[in-house]
Amino acid sequence: MMTLLLALSLLWPLAVAGVVIWQTYRTPSARRDYCSVLWLSAAWPALLLAYGGEAQWTIDAWMLGGEWELNALSRPWLAFTALLWSVAALHARGYFATEQAQAQAGDQAAQRRLMRLALLWPLTLLGNVLLIIAQDIASFYLGFALMTFAAYALVVHSGTQEARLGAKAYLILAVVGEGLILGGFLWAAGEANTLTLQGVREGILTAEHGAWMATLLWLGLGVKAGVIGLHVWLPLAHPAAPAPASAVLSGAMIKAGLLGWISVLPLGEEGISASLAQLGQVMLVAGLAAAFGAALYGVFQRHPKAILAYSSISQMGMLTALVAMGLVAPAVWPLLWPGVVLFAAHHALAKGSLFMGTSISEHLPRWPRALIWPLLALPGISLAGAIGAGMVAKWSVKSPLYEMHHESLIKLLSWAAVGTAALVGVAVWRQWQQRHQGGSNPWQWGAWLTGIVAALATPLWLPLPADSVAMPPLKEWLGIMWPLPAGVVIVTVGGALLRYVNVKAPPAGDLWWLYAGVTSAVLVPMRLIARGCGRVKAASVLTSKQAEEALMGYLPRLLAAEYWMRHHASGLMMVLALLLAALLMWEGQR
Amino acid sequence: MIASFDALEILLALGLTVTALACLFDRHLVRACCFFVAFALAMTLAWWQLGAPWLAAVELLLGAVLTGLCFFYALGRFFPGVSSSLERDSFNEPWSRSFARLLLALAWFVMVGAAIRYVITDMVYSPDEQPLLLAGVMITASALGAFALHRHLLRRLLAFNILGSGVFMLLAGVAGTSASAQALITVGLCIAWLGSMLGALLIRQLLHLEGVDALGRDGNPKENAT
Amino acid sequence: MNAAWLPVTTLITSLLVVVIIFSLPEEARRLRTTVNLLAAVIKIILVMLMVGRVSAGREDIFSFQVVGGVDFVLRADALGVMFAGLSSLLWLCTTIYAIGYLEGSANRKRFFGFFSLCVTSTIGIALADNLFTFLIFYEMLTLSTYPLVVHSGTQKALDAGRVYLRYTLSAGVVLLLGAVLLHYLTGDQSFSSEEGLSDYLNDHRGLLTLIFALLVGGLAVKAAMVPLHGWLPRAMVAPAPVSALLHAVAVVKAGAFGILRVVYDLFGLQLSIELGVISVLAVAASITIIYGSLRALAQEELKPRLAFSTVSQVSYIILGIGLFGPFGTIGALAHLLHQGLMKVTLFFCAGNYAEELGIHRIDEMDGAGKRMPLTSIAFTVGALGMIGLPPVAGFITKWYLGIGAIRAEMYWVVVVLIASSTLNAMYFLPIVHRLWFRLGPAHGQGQWPKEQRLGRLETHGWLLWPMVFTALASLGAGLLAGMPFSPLDWATRVATGEYLP
């Protein structure tokens, strides 16, 4: 049964993609429904699978040997991922309704865009699902790569200048990331002679250069997870991508990197070497830096989706810091990881809802304002840890840290939560500023509402191990909730202060511009060198050609000696006879 | 008796050498051909002298009569009017060429002479007692030199014939007139005649077709183009 | 039991085709096609028979004496059968493709005749059991490829043919010298002998190194290793099936295969390591990989870009040898097959674009995905495989090579691999992007250079299906690499069975 479900959950998206292709060629464009019910159902088998219980599969014929598993970690992960994908798909049906109408009316460009999206959406999903259940490197890498590259279409969907820039940034960093991951995997797997993620984990733990392997993997996967420095694609890609795509990008796919870390880094293992612990420190610092830096930079953004992207970076920074704890303080990890999963799941759905919310604020339904704006803010508030699942999540990471006496980190995380709150506040404010009336589709807001509910109720449906999460005790509520008002206040005050100072919003994508500048600066001398080499090559080719020509010109003159020889054949015979005789005599007389 | 023989041989040898050289180096072709006939007749005598009457007969028939006829045919003396007859060799060789040929001929002379000297060490005669042999060496070397020098076809053909006779003379000189030697010489004479005939025909034909009378510098486009 | 007829018949099958094709008149199109396809199918069956026999542990040998001390030997061993399998499979595909491609053009008799001769030579190379026999077919390959390269008869093609010959014939001479030197040193050395040449190491170290340099130097020209690769991009003027054959199966692979034979079967891995030549080989291969990728990046036409990509990719095989470990060997062997499948797909695609739409330059490819979806999908698959992304076969080899490098503690090789992957991505992804994401004539912007409607589908069926097949095969070789008789499995079998203690 589980195997059937597994096969279904992998094949179903493929089948959906196939159907999309089929209908492109068979259904007349006027009746083509890109987001049909079938298309919506792409993620459903996976969702079912997550709730099917734990299971294990070994398929020898699959690539380098397939090892798939649904375990305590991958089940909840699959659950929230599949859920978010389903919700986002529902949202997409509404979101793309206008475009679809255009397409059905015969707009070629819209047809093309929708077809592309409809085709690659299930493939991205497939990659995402595969990487979650994969326990062997090849499958994981396959899923990761499939997801990464298929998602390009989601980012570039609208085809505008910004979308293309975002997609470009996304793709370049993805390629860099793939390279780093491959390097890390090769290194670790080569040293440990293994083909599974488990083996990689153990290999990193025991290998001499384990820290370096771990660094490669951390950075490679960190591209997706938005480690500081490699995060630049997020604020560029998200504003440009359609809202449902942003939702899955920021909710589900960004978590793939996190899952990768958890799968390959020897978190919480006995006997972590000093260098690995050092890496942990670096990760910790990087995570916290991302958490604060992104918040600081993000609040100045104008585009709500850019702000949300920065919020994602910030949140992922926190998660990075938490994962780092698995290396820095291995003992805490067994207690910590359910909290991390919960945090991730909650962030996924909350961020998904927030992104979906941006599309709602652009097409506000005719509901009472008092209803809409709280709803729009609700996932954000939860994200800041003030209510619902956010609070539970925050507590479930805090309490193990308390137990192990990492109060300073807790403090820092709380301060980071202030940043989150500030970002959410700014985001909602920007949405308010840029709101548009009308045109909202029931699918659109239905999915959004579902997302909010699911986000707020995350601990209830997430198949985590029993008793791994609990509501925070009342006395801790204040300690968890204070960042929200603090953040909001800071933002309000800051905003009020800055109103009189003419601050230009820094461009989204912060370091991207630096990278681009550096790269083009580096490329200038490279081009010069290349041109120089080309010139040298051309010159040498020319010289050798000339030499050849000269030689060829000389050759006929040389060959004129043939006539001389022809003419003097008898004389030459005489010479030869004399020569031979002389030689022979000389040799004989010696 | 011996002395008279010697005298006769010396005379014969001298006659042979002189006629050969005259034949080789006379630019006037008719005269050269006449000298050749004279040379052939002297050869006949020489064969007779060496005690090879069979060879003498063959030489007389093939060498003097038939080959001579061939040459005069080649000169255009039999069927005048068909094409111009040959009179003189008008080629002028650069002196370096002549000099090189002279050196080569001398060297050959030395080489062949040395070889003969070695061959007949166990014989009682010394070379100067073998004037015919000496003449043979002389004729061979100079004929070869002349062959390499000349460009006029007829003169080369003449040189070849003289060369052949010289070689036969040497052969007879060193090997005596044994059956093998006689056979070799007879074959050689036949071949020489056949060759001369073919050559004469060719010369006529070439003259008739194109007016070519020499193997000129083949750098000229005439032969090059085809 | 020795089934000597099996290797010979395999060889003769295609040789017979050559004879038949040359004796048929130019107009007998239908008959020629039939003969061609029939022979290709028969050969696949024969090769499958050989595969079966080899996997049952039997090796069929056919031999006769040529002159004293020199024998002509054909032997069906695992490595040879692997290469024979690749070439016979791709021969079928390429023949079908070529039939479609050359529809209506002139000189088809000559083309197919030499094409078959080319494949005969490849099979001969695969089955040759000593250097002499190898050399015979190797040179035959050189000669039979020339008419294919200059097929179009244009000035450019003729020049390319000249360059091709300059390289390959010089290489042939070098190779001949090496082969004779080796024969002089050791007598007739069979590829199947176990001893290797270690007996000669002490006394003839310098000579052995020289021989190795000569042999590998000669073979490297066909394998298009930098700086001996110059002929390959130029040979791109040939018709697409020829490029496919040249790049995927016959010529470059023959060189690489020869190097495999020399290192593993002739010198033996141990000896090669002791001579210290292997590391040199690895460095040379790495340089080639990077240089080829960089040059590919600079190309503006599709086929030259693919050609430089070949330069780069074929050296993966050499690199695998250079890693002197089981994984490197498996990677090298598997890449022999994988790269063949993927590159042939890419060239088929390039040919289809050129035939159907007249596309030669990369900037003309905008939006071709809409006009020719299957071709473009196949191209995408091939390109992703070249980059080394799963699930295409390229990933498998890259993986094995990487692991091999780590095992051999040659970490820089991993850097090379990743750099090459990145470079591959840099020159293939823009093409894929153009295909799918740019607007082009298919969307009503501009016009294709020279559009023809060749078939009911996006192009002629003869052109389409081989390409689809090879694309699926390269996908399958990656996805189902763990299956028995998959390329990886067979490569592992060869590696473990023959070379590793």
Added chain:
Amino acid sequence: MIWRFGLFESTFAPLVSTHWALCIALGFPFLMGLLAALFPPKRMWPVALACLPVLASGWVLLSAYDQAGLLRWQWDVAGVSLSLRLNGLSVLLLLTTQWIGVAAALYTPGSLRLSEPQPLSRWLWPLMGVLLSALSLIWLASDLLTLYVALELMGLSAVGMLLLSGKVAALLAGMRYLLLALVGSLAYLLGVALILGHWGRLDLQGLAAVVEPGPVAWIAAALIGAGLALKAALFPMHGWLSPVHGNAWTPVSALHAALVIKASLFMLLQLWSILLPDTFYAPRVIALLGMLAIVWGGLLAWRTDSLKTLVASSTVAQLGYLMVVFPLLLGPDIAPLPRALAWEGFWLQLIGHAFAKAAMFMAAGNLILATGESTLKGLAGTSRRLPLSLLIFGVASVTLMGLPPSSGFTAKWLLLEAMLISQQWWAVAALLTGTLLTAAYVFRMFRYSFDDSAPRHHYQPLAPGMDLIALSLALTAFGLGLLAHFTLALMRGGGV
């Protein structure tokens, strides 16, 4: 070395059937030639019919040799003893001669019919007959007198054949050839005179027994060497060769290049191996000239514009291959193994080249006949219209290039190995350079033929079988590479 030429006593006397076969092999070509002069054949089949006995005689001789080993014949005519011997090498060369001769004869009717009619063309037949008889005699003869007779017959008939085309250029070239050939044989005769004078005998077997090194032997060897080198067109006395080939009829060129010059070379090697068994420098001079010949011939062929000159110049280069082997065959300090290898390689190269060159001339003749152009540029587009002729040319040139699996390759392999063993690096370099140069000129020719941009001109259809004959020759040269073992075993059977 001596035994390799079969210069020792035979064990068995020849049978009667062998006598008849010998008579047919030596006399029949001449007789048939005369007959054909009286009734010139217009078709191929009468020629084929006439050739059958010749081939059969070759077959009988082969099987006789197989059974009895070396065979000898000796006659005393008026005090002159003539002797023949039949060893493996003779049989091999005899068979080669017969096959190529038959091929040329079969090719002739078609070729004559298609070219412009010549009054003298019927004389081709007897001359060809004489030529083949004389060649057969040269392979068999084992005394200097018979050799001389055969050599002269061969030379004169060859000149006669070359002249028949009647063009001025042909006559001029023929005249030069005639004079040089005659002078060459006189030099040979001079050498023979010295030998006869010194040792008093002409039979090779006896000479081999009595000859000791000394000035006479040396000078005789020098004279014979120079004379035969001139006749064999060894570099630098090759100048007469290409005009001769360029202007003669195709079957004549084929026979001449394939066999006639080889006969002189054969004699040269045979006599030197008797006279100079242990000299160091003389073979090296020849080898040095051979290297130059390879380069020079290659360059000539590479730069020429005329197809026939290309083929003729390639002969010069190919003779160079044979020349560079001389030190291995004659030198004093060569171990038995390399000497045996060189010996086999030498003859394989010679035979392979004979077949290939004959095929090449026929293919070239076909091309010229069909296109009406004798320049390389005139070949443009032939790959489309005359693929078979071109293919034959290609197959033949594979042998010349020494690429596998042709006999040229196998020979080159053997030679290279022999050279490597005896450390003759220069020869190795020459051989390899030769390969490249050969490839250069061959593919230059192909380059023209593949040029499709040239305008079409009218092609004359060829007579049936003309291509097939050439193809069979080319394939023989090709197949000898792989089947070399059988031929070489034949040669090896001649001695210990």
